[in-house]
Amino acid sequence: MLPRHNATAYSNGYPxxxxxxxxxxPHRFQPRTTPPALRRRRALIxxxxxxxxxxxxxxxxxxxxxxxxxxxxxxxxxxxxGSELETVRYYDLSTVGGTARGWEREERILLCAPLRDAESxxxxxxxxxxxxxxxxxxxxLAFLVSDSKDRTLPLLSELLEELQADTDPKQPYGEISIxxxxxxxxxxxxxxxxxxxxxQASRRKLMAQARNWLLSAALRPYHSxxxxxxxxxxxxxxxxxxxxxxxxxxxxxxxxxxxxxxxxGGEQPYDLNSWQESxxxxxxADTLDEDAVIVEGYAEYATWRPxxxxxxxxxxxxxxxxxxxxxxxxxxxxxxxxxxxxxHFPAFSFExxxxxxxFGKMAKRMQxxxxxxxxxxxxxxxxxxxxxxxxMEEMEQExxxxxxxxTERQERMKKxxxxxxxxxxxxxxxxxxxxNEAMKEKAKEEAAAxxxxxxxxxxxxxxxxxxxxxxxxxxxxxxxxxxxxxxxAENPAEKSAEKAIERAPEQKPVExxxxxxxxTGF
Amino acid sequence: MGPxxxxxxxxxxxxxxxxxxxxxxxxxxxxxxxxDAAAARAKHAKAASNPLSPPTSAFRKSNDKxxxxxxxxxxxxxxxxxTTTSDPVANRETIxxxxxxxxxxxxxWDNLMKLSYPHELITLAFIIPKNKEGNxxxxxxxxxxTKTQKSGPEKLRFGSxxxxxxxxxxxLASQSEAERHKMENQKxxxxxxxxARNSLxxxxxxxxxxxxxxxDADVIETPPTLIxxxxxxxxxIIVPNCFQRYTDPKTKQMAERPYDFNSWQDSDTxxxxxxxxxxxxxxxxxxxxxxxxxTLMAYLSSDQGDPKQEINLDGVGGTALLVKAEVxxxxxxxxxxxxxxxxxxxxxxxxxxxxxxxxxxxxxxxxYHYNE
Numbered sequence: 001m002l003p004r005h006n007a008t009a010y011s012n013g014y015p016x017x018x019x020x021x022x023x024x025x026p027h028r029f030q031p032r033t034t035p036p037a038l039r040r041r042r043a044l045i046x047x048x049x050x051x052x053x054x055x056x057x058x059x060x061x062x063x064x065x066x067x068x069x070x071x072x073x074x075x076x077x078x079x080x081x082g083s084e085l086e087t088v089r090y091y092d093l094s095t096v097g098g099t100a101r102g103w104e105r106e107e108r109i110l111l112c113a114p115l116r117d118a119e120s121x122x123x124x125x126x127x128x129x130x131x132x133x134x135x136x137x138x139x140x141l142a143f144l145v146s147d148s149k150d151r152t153l154p155l156l157s158e159l160l161e162e163l164q165a166d167t168d169p170k171q172p173y174g175e176i177s178i179x180x181x182x183x184x185x186x187x188x189x190x191x192x193x194x195x196x197x198x199x200q201a202s203r204r205k206l207m208a209q210a211r212n213w214l215l216s217a218a219l220r221p222y223h224s225x226x227x228x229x230x231x232x233x234x235x236x237x238x239x240x241x242x243x244x245x246x247x248x249x250x251x252x253x254x255x256x257x258x259x260x261x262x263x264x265g266g267e268q269p270y271d272l273n274s275w276q277e278s279x280x281x282x283x284x285a286d287t288l289d290e291d292a293v294i295v296e297g298y299a300e301y302a303t304w305r306p307x308x309x310x311x312x313x314x315x316x317x318x319x320x321x322x323x324x325x326x327x328x329x330x331x332x333x334x335x336x337x338x339x340x341x342x343x344h345f346p347a348f349s350f351e352x353x354x355x356x357x358x359f360g361k362m363a364k365r366m367q368x369x370x371x372x373x374x375x376x377x378x379x380x381x382x383x384x385x386x387x388x389x390x391x392m393e394e395m396e397q398e399x400x401x402x403x404x405x406x407t408e409r410q411e412r413m414k415k416x417x418x419x420x421x422x423x424x425x426x427x428x429x430x431x432x433x434x435x436n437e438a439m440k441e442k443a444k445e446e447a448a449a450x451x452x453x454x455x456x457x458x459x460x461x462x463x464x465x466x467x468x469x470x471x472x473x474x475x476x477x478x479x480x481x482x483x484x485x486x487x488x489a490e491n492p493a494e495k496s497a498e499k500a501i502e503r504a505p506e507q508k509p510v511e512x513x514x515x516x517x518x519x520t521g522f
Numbered sequence: 523m524g525p526x527x528x529x530x531x532x533x534x535x536x537x538x539x540x541x542x543x544x545x546x547x548x549x550x551x552x553x554x555x556x557x558d559a560a561a562a563r564a565k566h567a568k569a570a571s572n573p574l575s576p577p578t579s580a581f582r583k584s585n586d587k588x589x590x591x592x593x594x595x596x597x598x599x600x601x602x603x604x605t606t607t608s609d610p611v612a613n614r615e616t617i618x619x620x621x622x623x624x625x626x627x628x629x630x631w632d633n634l635m636k637l638s639y640p641h642e643l644i645t646l647a648f649i650i651p652k653n654k655e656g657n658x659x660x661x662x663x664x665x666x667x668t669k670t671q672k673s674g675p676e677k678l679r680f681g682s683x684x685x686x687x688x689x690x691x692x693x694l695a696s697q698s699e700a701e702r703h704k705m706e707n708q709k710x711x712x713x714x715x716x717x718a719r720n721s722l723x724x725x726x727x728x729x730x731x732x733x734x735x736x737x738d739a740d741v742i743e744t745p746p747t748l749i750x751x752x753x754x755x756x757x758x759i760i761v762p763n764c765f766q767r768y769t770d771p772k773t774k775q776m777a778e779r780p781y782d783f784n785s786w787q788d789s790d791t792x793x794x795x796x797x798x799x800x801x802x803x804x805x806x807x808x809x810x811x812x813x814x815x816x817t818l819m820a821y822l823s824s825d826q827g828d829p830k831q832e833i834n835l836d837g838v839g840g841t842a843l844l845v846k847a848e849v850x851x852x853x854x855x856x857x858x859x860x861x862x863x864x865x866x867x868x869x870x871x872x873x874x875x876x877x878x879x880x881x882x883x884x885x886x887x888x889x890y891h892y893n894e
């Protein structure tokens with residue numbers, strides 16, 4: 001069958017002249033009415049559209065994540081996914097050796113903080129974080145949260161999110177990792193069990209393990225420095241990172257003290273793990289068995305080592321350095337190359353030491369410089385020990401008792417005043433009465449004396465001239481007049497009255513005893 | 523036939539067939555067109571968002587060109603969920619293959635590519651000295667990496683690759699076999715080797731690695747199932763026996779001989795020798811002037827022996843060595859100083875032992891060393 005509508009073919013037997021505008025062929029078939037083809041086609045298009053929509057809806061239900069791009073581009077653009085992704089990383093470790101002025105060379109610091117049940121200290125720690133003067137974007141934070149029973153983890157993530165979302169562009173830090181790992185530690189973290197001698201070795205080994213897990217998970221090839229910081233540091237200079245870095249040592253620690261209540265002396269060396277090795281300690285180490293761990297600050301091991309903490313002079317040069325062999329873990333700045341070489345916190349007895357002290361020993365063993373700054377001090381939080389708490393409770397009770405006594409005494413005084421009115425008034429009255437009496441007496445005596453004198457005078461005047469007459473009576477009159485007003489006579493009375501009042505409290509308890517018992521009964 | 527007539531005669535059946543066809547086509551288009559694309563997408567989803575992330579994962583290149591620093595997000599790593607089991611493939615456990623590289627051997631790379639362990643779970647990390655030889659090795663390595671990671675089939679691409687350049691010089695200028703094995707050079711050489719190993723290990727380990735496989739750059743032949751086979755034993759530290767293929771000069775035929783003598787069981791003689799040594803001296807294996815009478819795993823293999831046979835070890839060699847990541851995380855490293863008169867991999871076995879982990883060897887499971 002021939003196509004009827006073919007405009008280019010030989011429908012009428014003649015080739016069509018293309019350039020000819022007036023090429024309306026008289027032979028061309030023109031239907032009188034428009035065929036339903038278009039209408040039908042429209043229906044078909046609608047139907048096809050519907051099918052397409054259904055299909056795509058169906059598709060979205062099955063692969064909700066699928067994007068349209070690869071479909072439209074027939075998969076030609078999908079290779080983009082691969083090229084956006086970088087799987088190869090190249091690092092030159094010789095550029096991250098760490099220098100004295102790291103902030104100028106954009107050297108990155110890894111700040112490590114092991115946490116366990118540290119909720120109460122976190123806010124204080126974050127206040128410190130916000131104050132660091134070292135450029136924050138060059139500091140990566142890594143936390144290991146282990147075996148925590150309080151809200152350490154949620155609070156930590158909340159504070160970190162807040163820090164990273166800070167509108168001040170200088171606040172947010174670099175990479176932030178929170179590592180959750182439980183070691184199943186049975187050791188209690190409260191002050192007493194933490195510092196008890198028997199628990200030390202195993203506690204230190206567990207702490208070492210946590211530190212090693214944290215470091216090995218967080219250390220990256222781009223770190224130049226590693227800073228270990230406990231969250232319970234209360235006061236430290238904001239510039240501590242730069243201050244320690246400036247010394248350009250492999251491992252460096254400040255002196256760690258803690259403030260104390262006044263009754264304990266005001267302040268105290270805290271971290272006794274920074275020390276210089278002594279002959280005594282080396283000799284002691286030789287006598288111990290392989291797994292023993294020497295811990296400082298306990299009478300069991302008298303090592304006679306010079307401790308960094310005890311060498312502090314509050315007015316000393318803060319830049320003064322001292323070579324040490326064991327280090328404390330409150331605040332350690334170390335070059336990352338120390339950790340890269342393999343120095344870690346031994347979770348076993350390494351040369352009779354574990355954790356941070358073993359770390360110092362191992363760093364020394366690998367010929368790294370380990371120094372402490374005796375006069376550069378940071379302050380650890382004061383957590384009262386059980387003894388201190390007991391003592392403080394006693395002191396508090398004493399204070400309360402004293403206060404109570406004071407108020408009772410005042411009350412008693414008032415009572416006495418109320419009960420016995422004011423004896424002073426009485427005495428004044430008595431005094432004046434007595435004085436009046438005395439005056440009367442005197443007046444009488446005077447009168448008598450005068451009369452007598454007058455009699456005598458008369459007798460004398462009769463005998464001699466009048467000069468001496470006037471003086472003698474005056475003198476005689478003055479003397480007796482003064483005497484009654486003299487205090488000594490009344491003083492003993494007053495004193496005995498006071499004594500009576502003073503004695504009163506001593507007698508009172510007997511009366512008060514039942515009252516007290518009633519009180520305690522409530 | 524014209525379209526009009528054909529449409530007029532379309533039966534509902536044809537329409538239905540058309541619709542079904544449509545759906546099939548769309549399904550085909552939308553569905554992950556190949557495993558490659560699926561894998562790529564999965565990888566993309568798993569990748570970290572910035573280059574500060576642990577290097578054991580790939581990262582998405584930043585599209586932000588205007589220099590505004592976006593603070594990295596807070597990331598939680600659940601290390602309680604990192605497992606090391608005897609069936610690492612089923613549990614999707616990631617493995618880190620660590621290689622101190624001084625010279626690049628093509629056979630080494632080819633052997634790596636043949637490993638049947640899912641490549642997306644493998645991270646390769648190399649540490650290369652910063653000298654002329656090292657530069658050549660880096661160039662050769664990077665060429666192979668580009669070939670695999672950029673244009674190779676998705677299935678063979680590794681999860682991520684890390685190249686590190688050492689920050690200290692190797693103590694010896696020459697790396698030739700004879701020079702390398704001189705006894706007096708051993709201590710300095712192995713101390714430097716330890717530092718290289720530790721640098722590589724502690725910067726790449728990351729929070730999600732389950733296993734660490736130490737594989738020397740001159741190990742050129744291993745069974746393709748090396749990782750699965752070693753992991754199946756579920757031991758903290760496990761070493762296959764390292765041999766070397768050579769042409770026997772007498773018979774002119776290929777034969778094999780033991781190569782790595784650092785895997786051994788301790789002997790009383792060695793212990794006594796150790797007691798006599800000063801604190802900075804080391805005991806070495808395989809030298810006639812220092813007879814230790816230790817039981818060497820290299821000599822324990824037999825032709826018909828069971829490849830699954832295990833023995834206890836006190837010292838291990840590093841040519842091929844599979845370690846559970848938690849052993850390293852506890853602090854077991856390669857001492858660059860004499861540790862109980864042991865150094866490097868042998869010292870590592872000792873340190874692991876001090877931490878409560880033990881080492882095992884497979885005398886009849888062999889890997890092969892390059893022959894110069």
